Amino acid sequence: xxxxxxxxxxxxxxxxxxxxxxxxxxxxxxxxxxxxxxxxxxxxxxxxxxxxxxxxxxxxxxxxxxxxxxxxxxxxxxxxxxxxxxxxxxxxxxxxxxxxxxxxxxxxxxxxxxxxxxxxxxxxxxxxxxxxxxxxxxxxxxxxxxxxxx
Numbered sequence: 850x851x852x853x854x855x856x857x858x859x860x861x862x863x864x865x866x867x868x869x870x871x872x873x874x875x876x877x878x879x880x881x882x883x884x885x886x887x888x889x890x891x892x893x894x895x896x897x898x899x900x901x902x903x904x905x906x907x908x909x910x911x912x913x914x915x916x917x918x919x920x921x922x923x924x925x926x927x928x929x930x931x932x933x934x935x936x937x938x939x940x941x942x943x944x945x946x947x948x949x950x951x952x953x954x955x956x957x958x959x960x961x962x963x964x965x966x967x968x969x970x971x972x973x974x975x976x977x978x979x980x981x982x983x984x985x986x987x988x989x990x991x992x993x994x995x996x997x998x999x
Contacts, residue, residue: 850864850876850879850881853876853879854881858881861883861884862881862882862883862884863881863882863883863884863887864879864880864881864882865879865880865881865882865887865890866878866879867879867880884932885932885933888932
């Protein structure tokens with residue numbers, strides 16, 4: 850592909866094999882795509898019928914992944930490996946997300962803090978933090994008072 854283009858591929862560009870045969874490198878079988886475009890293409894491409902997708906989904910239900918597999922999957926999508934790494938939302942997207950959150954949180958049950966409260970010790974820590982006093986200093990002073998050293 851690079852010989853055909855007369856240049857190297859740009860960062861974020863990949864070669865897509867149109868017929869999905871990776872070793873069929875005829876130029877008419879190759880296409881240039883962005884990584885995000887390639888992911889979208891393969892996710893939306895209908896390789897399976899609705900019935901076969903349902904069967905596959907049912908067969909995976911209840912299957913547990915090992916901690917090592919979960920870690921590998923997580924690591925494969927972190928930082929520069931994630932397809933949205935370094936990209937920023939447009940102002941229009943930010944506005945849409947904000948409106949969606951407002952609509953979602955109009956019902957109290959949908960709010961992440963619904964029926965959740967801070968413990969008394971957390972409330973003290975928050976109060977002290979707002980006053981600008983590090984919690985560790987206050988606790989150290991309290992412990993010294995209890996021991997009679999302050």
